[in-house]
Amino acid sequence: MTDPSTGEPAGYGARDPDALARRAGTRADPDHDQHFLVDDRVLDRIPTYLPADADRSHLLEIGGGAGALTDRLLAAVDAGGPEPRGRVTVVERDRAFAAFLREEFADAVDAGSLDVVEGDALTVALPEFTACVANLPYGVSSEIAFRLLPERKPLVLMFQKEFAERMVAAAGEPEYGRLSVSAGHYADVELVESVPKEAFDPQPAVESAIVRCTPRDPEYTVGDEAFFLRFVKALFTQRRKTVRNAIRNTAHISGLAEPEAVVDAAEEDLLRRRPGTLDPSAFAALAELAREHGSPPDTAGDGPSTEG
The missing domain is CATH 1.10.8 (Helicase, Ruva Protein; domain 3)
Structure with missing residues (x-):
């Protein structure tokens, strides 16, 4: 447990991302598409972008890394309460980070509030989640997004900003294209926050953005x-x-x-x-x-x- 002003951890929702990275003992590797989100303010806001009526009983995270967002998601499902309201499943392909997440959040794992799945999010069997909140690896973000969108569940996902702008573009706009139509087929898609490079360590080469996808049926009908x-x-x-x-x-x-x-x-x-x-x-x-x-x-x- 610990805490006394800030020996960390203690409860969920306020772990310092830099301290988490130090405890993990492994730096994010940009050559493997790893960039830790380290801005506490952004981390705190991300779960709040879920639709107000979203079912939070089983949140899915893709790419847990050192666990800064995992910590916020555990708080969002009240995993630290006497009777946890929900649970979180994290899919993490890096063996060292998967092992660290199980150690760092051992109380949540033991309580059944957290499940860490080691594997590639493109191929591993996904659980029956109720919503997904994730800072996606940008190199495979489109493939992961189009694995998630047909599930028709609320999504709050971090993308490269250019990709996000194409997702939300309307007909006639320069960014409008196949991505705009395909994503909009499954959900109302909104860019809810732009995130600067400085929010990450190491900094990516591009700006980022958070997108909310609220599932709904399209306004048209297709037979196939x-x-x-x-x-x-x-x-x-x-x-x-x-x-x-x-x-x-x-x-x-x-x-x-x-x-x-x-x-x-x-x-x-x-x-x-x-x-x-x-x-x-x-x-x-x-x-x-x-x-x-x-x-x-x-x-x-x-x-x-x-x-x-």
Whole structure:
């Protein structure tokens, strides 16, 4: 336990990130996409970005590192109370950090409030979490995000700022693209805080941002989600072309057997536009037209598209 003015630990929610890093005995390695968030103010705010009505009974964290955010998440589920309200699962691929987290938070592990899973978040079996709060490794952030988004659970995730801006962009904006449509298919996506390089140790080469994803059904209907996401991906590879030419030029990506039949069936005003001006509902309508007239292959079982 300890505390007496600040021999640390004691309870949850106020562990000093620099002290945690010292106790871990291993520095974050930027060559392995590791950057510790060390700004207490940012760390304290991150759990508060969960939607007010979010179920916090089982929070998932990807990449626990030395445990500064883990500490705040344990406080968010009241793990230190006489009757803990919830629990936290941390997925950490680095063996040394996974071992440290189990040692540092041994009381929470023993109480069943914390589970540390050693493994790669892209391949390890994820628990039935109720919400995810994480400072993601930026090199694989898109792949992890698109593993989490289809779960349709509240997410509060740290990304490279440029990536975050593309996630939240609207049709017609320069940053709008495949990522914007794909993420927005699953959730309302908001950039809730920009985070400077100085908040991390070692400092990354880029600015960062925190994104909140609140799950909801899209305002449109698609008959085949996997085909819709692949069709969006295909057209954005030709974002400077007209929709007409994008459909014709990307059949090898979308899987359309008869792209010309889709062009013949679509309205001329739509065909003259460029992909970056189409809102998600327009993409959905065009994808359904493509399914009807273009003879796409059966996509049952295809996973959701990811953005690199």
